[in-house]
Amino acid sequence: MEKKMNDKSRSIHDILPLDLIHIILLRVPIRHVARLKCVSKLWCSLISDPDFAELHFCHSPAATNACFFMKNDTMAYLVYLDDNYASQKVVCPPFKKKPPSDFEVLGSCRGFILLHRYPHFLVVWNPLTGVSKRISYSHIVSRPKYHSFRLPYSTHLHGFRYDASQDDYLVVAACRDYERQEDHLECLSLRTNSWINLDAVLPSPLDWFDHNSCGLFLNGAIHWVPSCPKDYRDAILIFDLKERTFSKISAPEQLLTVACPFPSLALLGDCLSLYGHNYGRGTTEIWVMKEYKVHSSWTLYEIPCKIFQPLCLSRNGDIIGRGYDKIGYFIYNVRGDLLKRFKNLPCPPPIGYCVYKESLAVLPLPSGIKDKDKKKKENCHQVHHQV
Amino acid sequence: MELLCIRQWISGLLPTWLSAWCIKPVGGALVRQEPEYILLALMGSPLKKIMLCSSEKEIFSVEEQVMVQHSVIINNMIEDGSYNHEESKIPLDCVDSKTLKKVIDYCTHHTHHHNDNQEDLEAWDAQFLNVDSNGLYDLLMAANYLEIRNLLDLIYGTIKNMIKGKKIDEIRRIFNIKDHGFTPEEEEQNRKEYPHFY
Numbered sequence: 146m147e148k149k150m151n152d153k154s155r156s157i158h159d160i161l162p163l164d165l166i167h168i169i170l171l172r173v174p175i176r177h178v179a180r181l182k183c184v185s186k187l188w189c190s191l192i193s194d195p196d197f198a199e200l201h202f203c204h205s206p207a208a209t210n211a212c213f214f215m216k217n218d219t220m221a222y223l224v225y226l227d228d229n230y231a232s233q234k235v236v237c238p239p240f241k242k243k244p245p246s247d248f249e250v251l252g253s254c255r256g257f258i259l260l261h262r263y264p265h266f267l268v269v270w271n272p273l274t275g276v277s278k279r280i281s282y283s284h285i286v287s288r289p290k291y292h293s294f295r296l297p298y299s300t301h302l303h304g305f306r307y308d309a310s311q312d313d314y315l316v317v318a319a320c321r322d323y324e325r326q327e328d329h330l331e332c333l334s335l336r337t338n339s340w341i342n343l344d345a346v347l348p349s350p351l352d353w354f355d356h357n358s359c360g361l362f363l364n365g366a367i368h369w370v371p372s373c374p375k376d377y378r379d380a381i382l383i384f385d386l387k388e389r390t391f392s393k394i395s396a397p398e399q400l401l402t403v404a405c406p407f408p409s410l411a412l413l414g415d416c417l418s419l420y421g422h423n424y425g426r427g428t429t430e431i432w433v434m435k436e437y438k439v440h441s442s443w444t445l446y447e448i449p450c451k452i453f454q455p456l457c458l459s460r461n462g463d464i465i466g467r468g469y470d471k472i473g474y475f476i477y478n479v480r481g482d483l484l485k486r487f488k489n490l491p492c493p494p495p496i497g498y499c500v501y502k503e504s505l506a507v508l509p510l511p512s513g514i515k516d517k518d519k520k521k522k523e524n525c526h527q528v529h530h531q532v
Numbered sequence: 533m534e535l536l537c538i539r540q541w542i543s544g545l546l547p548t549w550l551s552a553w554c555i556k557p558v559g560g561a562l563v564r565q566e567p568e569y570i571l572l573a574l575m576g577s578p579l580k581k582i583m584l585c586s587s588e589k590e591i592f593s594v595e596e597q598v599m600v601q602h603s604v605i606i607n608n609m610i611e612d613g614s615y616n617h618e619e620s621k622i623p624l625d626c627v628d629s630k631t632l633k634k635v636i637d638y639c640t641h642h643t644h645h646h647n648d649n650q651e652d653l654e655a656w657d658a659q660f661l662n663v664d665s666n667g668l669y670d671l672l673m674a675a676n677y678l679e680i681r682n683l684l685d686l687i688y689g690t691i692k693n694m695i696k697g698k699k700i701d702e703i704r705r706i707f708n709i710k711d712h713g714f715t716p717e718e719e720e721q722n723r724k725e726y727p728h729f730y
Binding site: 155156157158160161162165168169172173174177180181183184185186187189 | 665666669672673676688689691692695696697700703704707708709710711712713714718722726729730
């Protein structure tokens with residue numbers, strides 16, 4: 146190694162070897178990394194490498210959870226929440242010049258947000274890098290005859306997950322064809338850009354689900370809960386993506402019979418949770434399934450807040466959520482004690498938000514198509530399905 | 533400083549005349565507060581030292597215990613027997629004298645003061661890293677070469693804080709990046725697309 150002199154004209158590139166610069170960039174929190182691509186060509190090539198995104202996502206300290214929701218068609222909010230601080234960021238959704246109406250937030254997976262656009266489009270978008278992709282599922286659902294006619298409840302189910310073994314993102318869409326009174330289920334692989342029909346495995350009949358409900362992904366399966374489950378024993382619908390089978394697991398009996406006929410799912414830490422509002426007691430009941438698929442492991446946490454929607458767990462294991470009767474974001478510990486309240490932050494509507502964790506992940510490239518990692522909007526890809 | 537340590541630790545445990553007798557150069561400070569180390573000091577047995585040789589051929593003598601605790605590389609060398617205490621010195625051709633001295637300071641301080649409260653340690657670390665950029669890079673490379681985990685974490689953390697939240701032009705100034713490598717067109721394109729970054 147050459148002798149180092151305190152030469153003011155030497156830059157970090159001249160002194161530090163590439164692997165150390167790489168590690169420095171890996172250690173910068175995800176939120177600050179994207180802009181570093183503009184610092185120098187070297188940093189740009191290091192950060193744009195697909196392996197970098199993977200390494201950063203796996204090895205860096207966990208990115209802060211954020212609550213994502215759309216304010217209107219041209220503006221969306223990311224509200225970052227942690228034990229001690231909360232902050233917000235405005236992002237612009239990737240819609241073309243004339244923003245179309247009627248977008249809904251469905252869910253998120255590894256830094257990508259899944260949006261639904263009427264009548265039959267799904268949009269996958271990474272707000273950090275700006276990459277987006279629009280997918281049509283018109284072949285699954287027939288167009289409604291009258292555009293103004295919308296059923297209040299439809300069986301539109303969605304799921305969005307990342308398959309590490311294939312480095313692929315899978316989008317699952319199930320819906321009802323009202324003309325023919327049929328249910329359809331299809332699964333799209335973003336890598337191969339093709340849909341697979343899975344009608345045969347759909348349980349029949351399909352329950353009513355909240356409009357455009359997006360399932361929670363956990364342990365290789367997507368989970369949904371119907372808007373009004375009849376029996377606690379098969380309250381939660383599960384679709385195992387590997388086995389391609391549906392099954393049901395039971396919810397805590399007390400949740401459905403005593404208090405809350407309309408439960409919702411949430412992912413708290415690594416545990417599936419069901420929550421509902423006990424209007425009689427003025428509390429929100431959160432049941433957490435501590436051991437997956439073990440009915441006896443459902444544990445109740447009662448939050449003394451009439452309408453509280455849990456979002457995620459903080460680093461300390463406390464419950465962060467959104468209040469509606471008392472506006473703002475709250476952190477409660479598992480005993481129901483209020484630890485912190487964040488006011489003066491934009492709050493999402495009751496539905497149409499999701500919990501989001503940033504990443505620089507790129508979409509898998511269908512062979513032959515170049516994916517640009519800049520803030521460009523992509524055209525609608527040709528989608529071909531297998532009958 | 534080393535003698536003060538002995539006095540501190542022993543005085544609480546032994547009668548004054550004994551602790552007075554122990555305060556003489558006995559080959560280094562006590563590393564831990566365990567009884568066997570106090571006994572060693574009483575018996576006058578020197579603690580093992582190793583020799584580190586910088587790229588400028590300057591020899592530094594440091595307690596084996598201190599370096600073994602912090603540096604994975606040195607620990608491995610001692611454990612696999614490739615270091616002979618009587619004769620060898622460990623050549624560190626990648627590290628110059630100034631940086632090596634600082635690294636030894638860091639390891640020694642953290643070994644002797646590992647029981648201090650967190651705030652004091654952090655304050656000392658902050659003072660320790662109050663160097664210019666070149667000094668920081670030299671420390672980073674030395675810590676990387678010697679595989680000193682906690683010093684690496686400290687330096688990476690400092691550099692990360694130098695980057696976080698700064699505008700692009702500022703980052704280039706801090707890291708002395710005069711030639712960013714973009715063509716004028718690319719640079720202009722970036723500035724147009726992300727004006728708030730600059």
